[in-house]
Every structure is written in structure tokens, then in C-alpha cells.
């Protein structure tokens with residue numbers, strides 16, 4: 641039977657080899673590029689010891705559960721949470737109970753065990769272990785050009801027809817609107833964003849603590865992607881932010897609204913940030929903007945700003961261990977704040 645314990649520095653090569661076997665060469669290379677940043681430099685990991693559990697059989701590594709420690713505000717209390725991320729079991733050892741032992745070991749050590757954007761096998765295992773199923777996190781798309789509605793699996797003639805028919809609607813949705821407050825591009829999050837988090841955190845029944853240290857780690861020093869950051873300002877104070885980037889997808893150019901924070905009870909604030917993103921997306925020649933949002937207030941403002949809700953594949957499970965919560969806590973997620981920036985979804 642395998643033994644489970646914490647990651648040690650000399651496990652690196654064994655873990656990399658297993659990662660290549662389970663996820664393939666490209667994913668393994670991408671993981672290698674992120675590894676130091678993702679596991680050692682996380683500010684919620686002050687000892688710099690990666691929060692990774694390893695399954696060993698003698699000298700062989702047959703599984704791992706690699707996680708991202710985060711502080712989570714849950715109904716006004718701070719809990720030591722953990723995103724489960726790169727979980728894997730050697731192909732010849734799968735479906736023999738090892739995954740379950742890894743999931744349970746992780747769960748025993750953390751105040752809240754959280755999973756986002758799961759593979760089919762891990763989602764089924766979470767279900768089998770009866771983790772509360774909270775997701776998926778709703779996905780929203782705002783079309784900016786007639787190319788936004790193209791589908792690669794449709795014939796050219798159908799794509800042209802759909803583009804022509806929907807163009808008037810796209811033109812109305814995508815029209816430029818004035819900004820109601822000042823928005824400024826920033827390079828780093830200063831301490832005022834920690835204060836902003838302190839001011840707003842009680843508005844969310846569930847949200848990862850978005851203090852300056854976390855935000856700078858996640859969105860300024862990530863080695864694999866470059867983000868733009870816009871700060872929303874009122875009376876010389878930072879009262880919100882949006883993190884975004886532009887990329888090419890097979891269906892066209894997309895602007896991803898990766899993360900944001902503003903007062904959900906201040907529609908003018910968040911909609912100003914959205915109007916800023918509209919301009920940036922248009923300047924980058926994007927065909928559409930995509931965002932994920934769980935909070936009902938933010939969802940409402942997204943819809944009013946021309947976003948349409950589309951099918952989401954971002955499954956979300958959460959299990960709170962550190963404090964007592966009733967089962968209906970997991971059902972009423974209207975005041976939970978989750979975005980594409982949570983866990984390691986944007987990679």
C-alpha cells in the first residue's frame with residue numbers, strides 16, 4: 641500500500657516524470673515554468689514549503705495532490721483554505737483507491753478544501769466522496785464584433801448568415817458608453833487594495849482574501865501570462881480593480897476579464913470597470929469579452945452591460961471544515977465571489 645506524506649525537494653524529478661505520463665509533455669513543460677512561483681512563492685505559504693502531498697511506494701512516486709493555500713472569508717470569518725489543483729495517480733494505479741486517500745489526506749489538513757474547473761475523473765471522485773457541489777461558476781460573454789458568434793463546426797454559409805442576422809444586435813450591445821468614474825492603469829497593487837478588501841470582505845459569504853500580497857503574486861509576478869490591471873478611483877481612493885488579458889483562440893480574439901473587485905452594491909462602480917474593459921478589448925481588436933462571476937450583484941451588472949450568460953464548464957466544489965456551516969450554506973451562493981482568477985484556472 642502506498643504511503644502519503646509531504647513533498648520533499650528531492651521529489652522534483654519523480655513528480656515531473658509522473659506529470660508527463662499523466663498530463664502529457666506540453667502540460668508538464670507549462671507546469672515546470674510555473675512551479676516555483678505557484679508552489680513556493682505563494683504569500684499564503686510563508687514557510688515556502690509547497691503544500692503538496694505525495695503517494696509513495698518504496699522509492700517510486702505513484703501520486704500527488706498539489707494545492708494552493710489561500711485565506712478565505714466565510715461569513716465574516718477567515719479560514720485557511722486550499723485549492724486542490726494538480727492531483728494525479730500513475731495510470732497503472734488508478735481506480736484502486738489511491739486518489740481517495742490523497743483527497744482525504746489533503747482535506748484533513750485544511751480549513752476549507754476547494755476545487756475549481758475539474759477534470760471528469762476528479763469531479764466524479766469529489767462526487768463519490770460527497771463534497772458539496774456548488775458550481776458551475778456562471779460564464780458570461782459580451783460580443784463586440786460579428787465574428788463573436790462564429791462556430792468552427794458550422795459551414796461558412798451558416799456562419800455568414802448568423803453574422804449578418806445578429807450584426808444589428810451586436811452593434812447595439814457593443815456601443816461605446818462614457819465612464820462614470822476615473823479608471824487608471826496600474827503596475828502593482830499598493831496597500832490601499834488590502835484596505836479595500838478589508839472594507840468589502842463582509843459583503844461576501846465566501847471569497848478568497850484579495851489583499852495586496854495575494855494580488856501581486858497572482859497577477860503581477862505570474863511567469864506564464866501578462867495581465868493588465870485597471871484601478872477604479874473615486875475621491876482619490878482606489879475603490880475597485882479589474883485584471884484582464886487578450887488572447888487568440890481558434891474562434892477569434894478574446895479579452896478575458898480574469899478577476900475584479902468592487903462594491904457589489906455600487907452598480908456604477910463595477911459598470912465603469914466593465915466600460916473600461918470594453919474600450920481595451922476594442923482597442924485590442926477582440927471579437928468578444930469573457931468573464932466568470934458567481935455573485936448575483938455582479939451577474940446582474942454584467943447582464944445590464946451587454947453580457948450574455950453561456951454554458952459554463954467551470955465546475956466548483958467546496959467543503960468547509962474549520963467552522964460550522966449548515967447544508968444550505970452551499971445552496972445559497974448569490975453572495976459568493978468567484979472569478980476565473982481563482983485557483984489556477986487561468987493558465
Ligand SMILES: CC(C)(COP(=O)(O)OP(=O)(O)OC[C@H]1O[C@@H](n2cnc3c(N)ncnc32)[C@H](O)[C@@H]1OP(=O)(O)O)[C@@H](O)C(=O)NCCC(=O)NCCS
Pocket residue numbers: 662725726727728729730733734735736737738739740741757758759760761762764765768
Ligand atoms: C483523478 C484521479 C487522481 C483519481 O485517482 P484514482 O486513484 O483513480 O481514484 P480512486 O481509485 O480513489 O477513486 C476512483 C473514483 O474516482 C472517479 N474516477 C476516477 N477515474 C475516473 C475515470 N477515468 N472516469 C470516471 N470516473 C473516474 C470515480 O468516481 C471512481 O469511482 P469508481 O471506481 O467506484 O467508479 C486519477 O483518475 C487521475 O490521475 N486522473 C488523471 C489526472 C486528472 O484528471 N487529474 C485531475 C485534474 S483536475
